[in-house]
Amino acid sequence: MLEQFQRDGYILVPDVFSDVEMDAALDAMEGNLYGKSYASWLDDFERGEHGSVGDGFTTKQDEVAGRSQFPVGDPRLDRLIENDRYLDLFELFLGDRPSYCNAHLFMRTGPVDERYPDEPWSGYHVDHNTNCVLPPSDDAGRFSYVNSGVYLHDVDDDGAPMLLVPGSHTRAAGVFADGWESGNMAGVSHVRDIRKAGLEDPIPAVGKRGSALFYSSYLLHSAQPFENRKKQRALWTLSMCRCDADRWTRFSNPFIYGEREYMLPFITRTTPRVRSLFGWPEPGHPYYTAQTLGLLEHAFPGIDLSPYREALP
Numbered sequence: 001m002l003e004q005f006q007r008d009g010y011i012l013v014p015d016v017f018s019d020v021e022m023d024a025a026l027d028a029m030e031g032n033l034y035g036k037s038y039a040s041w042l043d044d045f046e047r048g049e050h051g052s053v054g055d056g057f058t059t060k061q062d063e064v065a066g067r068s069q070f071p072v073g074d075p076r077l078d079r080l081i082e083n084d085r086y087l088d089l090f091e092l093f094l095g096d097r098p099s100y101c102n103a104h105l106f107m108r109t110g111p112v113d114e115r116y117p118d119e120p121w122s123g124y125h126v127d128h129n130t131n132c133v134l135p136p137s138d139d140a141g142r143f144s145y146v147n148s149g150v151y152l153h154d155v156d157d158d159g160a161p162m163l164l165v166p167g168s169h170t171r172a173a174g175v176f177a178d179g180w181e182s183g184n185m186a187g188v189s190h191v192r193d194i195r196k197a198g199l200e201d202p203i204p205a206v207g208k209r210g211s212a213l214f215y216s217s218y219l220l221h222s223a224q225p226f227e228n229r230k231k232q233r234a235l236w237t238l239s240m241c242r243c244d245a246d247r248w249t250r251f252s253n254p255f256i257y258g259e260r261e262y263m264l265p266f267i268t269r270t271t272p273r274v275r276s277l278f279g280w281p282e283p284g285h286p287y288y289t290a291q292t293l294g295l296l297e298h299a300f301p302g303i304d305l306s307p308y309r310e311a312l313p
């Protein structure tokens with residue numbers, strides 16, 4: 001499994017959770033997001049009652065009936081983190097003791113879902129920026145973290161499985177560097193046109209109830225529309241990083257979304273010494289290479305990287 005994870009940047013492991021656990025978790029998740037079962041939400045929807053529904057992905061708490069961010073207060077969901085095999089798999093793929101980054105409910109509701117790109121080639125991105133503001137490095141094993149989605153029900157081809165680009169986790173830094181040069185970036189995490197990146201074709205992450213998908217935070221992937229719009233897709237997600245990277249890789253750090261509009265300009269202008277107070281690796285750290293420094297210039301326009309450049313080996 002480790003070989004497969006390191007080669008492809010993802011792996012879908014079946015039977016990490018039991019059917020009984022998943023059915024209970026799905027009931028709880030529907031309650032938190034719809035305030036009722038999905039079957040009953042769908043009945044209402046088909047009768048023309050279009051209540052707003054959150055995807056749980058953001059922290060916009062007003063869109064959901066219960067809570068979407070971990071811990072949600074319901075043991076049928078919160079207890080999923082206590083599965084030893086699941087935690088062992090994180091540890092295996094991370095190559096270090098895992099450290100918590102973030103976890104939340106992630107729902108896509110077919111009839112109202114809009115969480116997919118306009119063009120099939122346009123939505124490819126890495127999720128790394130959710131927990132870490134440092135751009136991808138060639139050394140995915142050391143500096144990326146691991147995202148996971150637990151499948152609370154079967155996800156078939158018509159149920160909007162995620163599209164994963166095999167092997168892209170070790171190529172993301174290079175694809176981004178080329179992308180900045182050639183105008184193929186759409187923001188710090190998104191490739192404008194994946195066809196120009198010279199990567200393998202994407203694979204839909206179809207899987208059975210009780211499976212856990214693990215994927216590198218450097219893996220390029222995208223969403224697709226539901227072929228069957230009556231379906232929902234309910235994942236319980238958890239992200240964890242290596243213990244030895246958790247000073248600069250966590251959602252709960254100063255780079256948490258609500259603070260970013262203040263932190264990012266501050267981090268851009270301040271000194272390396274002060275950046276390190278907030279977890280940034282210091283000049284001379286192996287994260288810094290000619291390539292990551294090039295990417296940092298795009299991620300933090302105007303930043304003075306000379307102290308990091310001078311400390312390159």
Ligand SMILES: O=C(O)CCC(=O)C(=O)O
Pocket residue numbers: 108115127160161162163221222223224
């Ligand atoms: O919903 C999906 O299939 C992928 C979503 C995604 O990649 C994201 O929201 O970051």
Ligand SMILES: [Fe+2]
Pocket residue numbers: 125126127221
């Ligand atoms: Fe994503």
